[in-house]
Amino acid sequence: FAELHAAVPGLPLASSRLLPGIVLRRDFAAYCPADGELRALLVTETLRPALAASGVEFVVDSEGQYQASLRWITQRTEALMKHLQSNNVKLLLSSSKQEEVVIYYAKLYGISVVECLSSEEMALITEITGVSPYTPFGDNMDREITETAVVTFCQPLVLVSKRCVHIGFASACAFQPHSLILCGPADGVNEQHAAALQEAFTMLQQLFKTVQL
Numbered sequence: 548f549a550e551l552h553a554a555v556p557g558l559p560l561a562s563s564r565l566l567p568g569i570v571l572r573r574d575f576a577a578y579c580p581a582d583g584e585l586r587a588l589l590v591t592e593t594l595r596p597a598l599a600a601s602g603v604e605f606v607v608d609s610e611g612q613y614q615a616s617l618r619w620i621t622q623r624t625e626a627l628m629k630h631l632q633s634n635n636v637k638l639l640l641s642s643s644k645q646e647e648v649v650i651y652y653a654k655l656y657g658i659s660v661v662e663c664l665s666s667e668e669m670a671l672i673t674e675i676t677g678v679s680p681y682t683p684f685g686d687n688m689d690r691e692i693t694e695t696a697v698v699t700f701c702q703p704l705v706l707v708s709k710r711c712v713h714i715g716f717a718s719a720c721a722f723q724p725h726s727l728i729l730c731g732p733a734d735g736v737n738e739q740h741a742a743a744l745q746e747a748f749t750m751l752q753q754l755f756k757t758v759q760l
Contacts (some may be wrong), residue, residue, distance in 0.1 A: 548741075548744075548745045548748060549667065550569065550665075550667055550668055550671045551569065551671075551724060551725070551726050551727065552726065552727040552728075552729055552741060552744075553570050553572055553706060553711070553726065553727070553728055553729065554729050554730075554731070554734070554737035554738070554741060555706045555707055555728060555729065555730045555731075555737070556707075556730075556731060556732070556733055556734050556736075556737055557707055557732065557733075558707065558730035558731070558732075559730060559731075559732070560730055560731055560740070561730075562728075562730040563727070563728055563729050563730045564728050565725050565726070565727055565728070566704075566713065566725060566726045566727075566728060567715055567723075567724075567725055567726075568699075568700070568713060568714050568715035568716065568724060568725070568726065569668075569671065569672075569675075569713075569714055569716070569724050569726050570704060570706075570711050570712070570713050570726040570728070571661060571664065571668065571711060571712040571713075571714065572709065572711050573661065573662075573663060573664075573711065573712065574703070574710040574711070574712070575659055575660065575661055575703065575712060576645065576650055576653075576660040576661065576662045577650050577653045577654045577658070577659055577660040578659050578703065579637070579653075579654060579657045579658060579659045580702075581637045581638075581657070581659070581701070584697055584698065584699060584717070585635070585637035585638055585697075585698050585701065586634070586635045586636045586637055586638070586695040586696070586697065586698070587636070587637070587638035587639070587640055587676075587695060587696045587697075587698045587701075587714075587716075588631065588636045588638070588639055588640070588681050588692065588694065588695055588696075589640050589641075589669060589672060589673065589678060589679070589680040589681060589694070589696070590639060590640070590641045590642070590643070590680055590681050591641070591642045591643060591669070591680045592643050592682075592683075593641075593643050593644070593645055593646050593649065594624065594627055594628070594639075594645060594646075594649045594683060595620060595624055595645070595646040595648055595649050596620055596623040596624065596627075596683070620648065621648055624646075624648045624649055624652055625652050625655075627683065628649070628652035628653055628655070628656045628658060629652075629656055630692075631656070631658060631692065632656040632657065632658065634691060634692040634695070635695075636658060636692065636695060637657065637658055637659065637698075637701075638658065638659045638660075638661070638698055638701055638714075639653060639658055639659065639660045639661070640661050640664060640669075640672060641660065641661065641662040641663070641664065642662075642663070642664045642665070642666065642668075642669050642680075643662065643663070644662050644663055645660060645662050659701060661712050671724075672696070672716070674720075674722070675696075675716045675718050675719070675720070675722060675724055676696035676697075676716050676717075676718070676719055677719030677720065678694055678695065678696040678719075679694060680694070681694040696716060696717070697716065697717035698714060698715065698716055698717070699715040699716065699717055700713070700714070700715045701713070701714050701715075706728065713726075727744070729741055729744070
């Protein structure tokens with residue numbers, strides 16, 4: 548319930564509404580409008596390649612080596628984002644904050660980016676789509692990316708003064724998520740309404756729970 552409702556203070560209760568899909572309460576790090584269905588990729592780490600494996604010390608002996616290392620990182624990042632584009636990926640949903648070089652090439656290749664998703668939001672998206680987070684695969688840039696989710700729409704949503712991301716997924720199960728935009732004059736009133744609704748949903752869930760005989 549916490550990931551499927553957003554409280555908006557300062558508006559009358561009558562302004563509350565139900566929206567298909569989910570609302571992520573953060574702005575796009577990069578937004579590239581796209582029409583029709585698009586492919587989304589879930590990631591849990593930055594897509595900027597590391598110069599060395601974890602726990603391995605990387606030593607740079609000169610300014611020339613340092614600049615060459617930066618060029619290698621930039622080229623590898625561009626190659627990866629180009630590979631995502633060639634696999635029709637138009638949306639990147641990341642639990643980690645992406646580096647500026649990743650955002651730059653995402654914009655260049657028409658890929659929208661939403662970053663800093665919570666573990667609960669990532670788990671909800673995985674449940675809806677049946678897709679697990681993607682792991683970059685080093686030097687193998689020829690493998691088709693199959694860990695993609697179908698997104699029916701992806702657009703900005705403004706709730707009073709807060710910019711959010713509104714996404715619709717093609718669900719892999721019977722669960723069709725909808726988000727409740729709960730409006731009220733103050734935060735305290737919204738919290739009371741949200742708690743009452745959550746209790747009501749819990750009661751209905753128990754009422755219609757399958758009884759094992």
